[in-house]
Amino acid sequence: MKREPFQNFSGIAAPLPLKNINMDAIIPAPYLRTADADLAHGLFALWRYDDQGHEIADFILNRPAFRNATILFGGENFGCGSSREAAAWALKRFGIRAVFAPSFADIFYENAFRNGLLAGIITHETLAHALALISDNPAKASFAIDLSNITLTGHDGQKLPFTVPDFRREALLRGDDDIATTLRCADNIDAFMAHDRLNRPWIYETGMTP
Amino acid sequence: MSDRTLFGKIWDLHRIRSMGEGRDLIFVDRHILQETTCAAAFRGLQEAHRPVRCPTLTCATQDHIVSTELNRNAASNRGGRELISLMAKNAAAHNIRLFGLDDPRQGIVHVIGPELGLVLPGSIVACGDSHTSTAGGLGALGIGVGTSEVEHILATQTLVLPRPKTLRMSFEGKAGLGVTAKDIVLHALGTFGIAVGTGHAIEYAGPAIRALPVEGRLTICNMSIELGARLGLIAPDDATFAYIKGRPYAPQGALWESALASWQTLRTDDDARFDRELSLDISKAAPQITWGTTQEDVIGVDQALPDPSHITDHDRRERAVAMLDYMGLTPGRPIEGTPVDIVFIGSCTNARLSDLEAAAAIVRGKHVAPHVRALVVPGSSQVKRDAEHKGLDKIFTEAGFEWRSAGCSMCVSINEDIVPPGARCIATSNRNFENRQGPRARTHLASPAMAAAAAIAGGIADVRRFA
Numbered sequence: 001m002k003r004e005p006f007q008n009f010s011g012i013a014a015p016l017p018l019k020n021i022n023m024d025a026i027i028p029a030p031y032l033r034t035a036d037a038d039l040a041h042g043l044f045a046l047w048r049y050d051d052q053g054h055e056i057a058d059f060i061l062n063r064p065a066f067r068n069a070t071i072l073f074g075g076e077n078f079g080c081g082s083s084r085e086a087a088a089w090a091l092k093r094f095g096i097r098a099v100f101a102p103s104f105a106d107i108f109y110e111n112a113f114r115n116g117l118l119a120g121i122i123t124h125e126t127l128a129h130a131l132a133l134i135s136d137n138p139a140k141a142s143f144a145i146d147l148s149n150i151t152l153t154g155h156d157g158q159k160l161p162f163t164v165p166d167f168r169r170e171a172l173l174r175g176d177d178d179i180a181t182t183l184r185c186a187d188n189i190d191a192f193m194a195h196d197r198l199n200r201p202w203i204y205e206t207g208m209t210p
Numbered sequence: 211m212s213d214r215t216l217f218g219k220i221w222d223l224h225r226i227r228s229m230g231e232g233r234d235l236i237f238v239d240r241h242i243l244q245e246t247t248c249a250a251a252f253r254g255l256q257e258a259h260r261p262v263r264c265p266t267l268t269c270a271t272q273d274h275i276v277s278t279e280l281n282r283n284a285a286s287n288r289g290g291r292e293l294i295s296l297m298a299k300n301a302a303a304h305n306i307r308l309f310g311l312d313d314p315r316q317g318i319v320h321v322i323g324p325e326l327g328l329v330l331p332g333s334i335v336a337c338g339d340s341h342t343s344t345a346g347g348l349g350a351l352g353i354g355v356g357t358s359e360v361e362h363i364l365a366t367q368t369l370v371l372p373r374p375k376t377l378r379m380s381f382e383g384k385a386g387l388g389v390t391a392k393d394i395v396l397h398a399l400g401t402f403g404i405a406v407g408t409g410h411a412i413e414y415a416g417p418a419i420r421a422l423p424v425e426g427r428l429t430i431c432n433m434s435i436e437l438g439a440r441l442g443l444i445a446p447d448d449a450t451f452a453y454i455k456g457r458p459y460a461p462q463g464a465l466w467e468s469a470l471a472s473w474q475t476l477r478t479d480d481d482a483r484f485d486r487e488l489s490l491d492i493s494k495a496a497p498q499i500t501w502g503t504t505q506e507d508v509i510g511v512d513q514a515l516p517d518p519s520h521i522t523d524h525d526r527r528e529r530a531v532a533m534l535d536y537m538g539l540t541p542g543r544p545i546e547g548t549p550v551d552i553v554f555i556g557s558c559t560n561a562r563l564s565d566l567e568a569a570a571a572i573v574r575g576k577h578v579a580p581h582v583r584a585l586v587v588p589g590s591s592q593v594k595r596d597a598e599h600k601g602l603d604k605i606f607t608e609a610g611f612e613w614r615s616a617g618c619s620m621c622v623s624i625n626e627d628i629v630p631p632g633a634r635c636i637a638t639s640n641r642n643f644e645n646r647q648g649p650r651a652r653t654h655l656a657s658p659a660m661a662a663a664a665a666i667a668g669g670i671a672d673v674r675r676f677a
Binding site for chain 2: 179
């Protein structure tokens, strides 16, 4: 999938510091039924809407101050459960460009970066500091993300560090196409298969035809 | 070298080259597609004019969104028709073998993989589904991936992945009455939590694992992702090889002999070191059942529900209060006897023939409680036929169960099989998250025998009383 290079930005940060926010919560299964579902509408759908489809007023992303959030603060083990990449797509379509949490589940972590979504790991202290800044003054819940210097800065001006592996940071900044990168190793793949076929012929002789 | 882990041996065998930063380019032996995570991948290929690199190492099935009506036809699958026909079109366009709705080999991807001999010891299997780790039960590495990675595999037959750390989880002791593979893995979840395996490949070992039949090992590895691990595996042995021999896509003749010789080396060396070691004695464990909304919120069926007023940690107490409220449970009360509305026996965790046999053994000659809707959804069309051949369908239907067609059904609830709001369901599946089985659905995870016992009793019941 094509993606745009990640650029530094400032935006509203919504606090959702629950532990174990799972993929089913981020994007419920009914939004996976068609190839072109409204994933922005589906983001956290069962937390955002009641049974009649009306907004639940006190859910964070429904509050006036956070409706246009572009940053999310989550709790430990964010994105656990299913492998559905629609969770990353839903966050992006809603407008979220960066999620910060003390830890992420493995598959979500991969999916986020592959879709140009920054998944930044922060300490519990940093999370507590950011949450305090937001609750002090929800009207000033804006943070500046500087991916080049790996900092986020709230209204108190303190630069808070986060963690992102170098190669992921660089890939985000370049907007890499993963498949194109791998296809540059096509000769290595061909050579591997030619050799492997001799060692493990049972892998290749599948008899698998449509 | 005699100090390698089983995981390391398989990984190294598939490692094409380093991609830097601790990531390797890994060859994928078998890529199985399911209908809900491949549509965008095919669209991506088409936009970039890229072909499928290895169609003969790729196959597809339809399981997530399909109707499980007993006599389903083209008119079934109301909500799923688009993705079902899109997959058929994409598979045909790229010469990919499709085990579609009208194919006798259709079924849940993690059930048909082992059943058809697509999953082989020492191989790497990938699928756009987090429960691909199931393949580890045969000593394979099953890697669950997202849609971008599905596209990447289609285009390159490889994955770029950070090499995970290794974790050995040893299970000691002998399983007590009513304690199945499902209870063992739920007990591990209750003990170690749902994030213990993050960033790791888990090898399950020890006498309690060795004693499990092959289908039980698939159940254990299936729930690796619930432990936070993308990968989980068990060393193959003679039981594994016997299970695979003669299956439709398993190697035959001379190929079988050379494969077998290779597979017999697939074990962790005695001097191997793991990044982390955990062990658990299961001999005192009772049959398990979840009470909360993550899989680590689990107790023995003979235990009482937690009482938040006894929990000192503030966060844990708050979460327990919220979970008990969502689940509609009274703190401190025994979990046994809690009335249930729905019993679901199915899913990639527990819908193989032995699972249905275990449930049928409890059900035989009894009747489902009048207020309970109980359904059995076989894991594959083959499991369904085998069960019917053994008369299990009769046992279930005479007891008042619905006997349905193969699919993921009420585990992912993306078709019509949904738990109504507020209803309580005992499920043999793998996820008890809020709203997973339907908006405000309340899910308790348990083994097939425990689910069957609950259907008969009309509430959560200790299966040991039915033995």
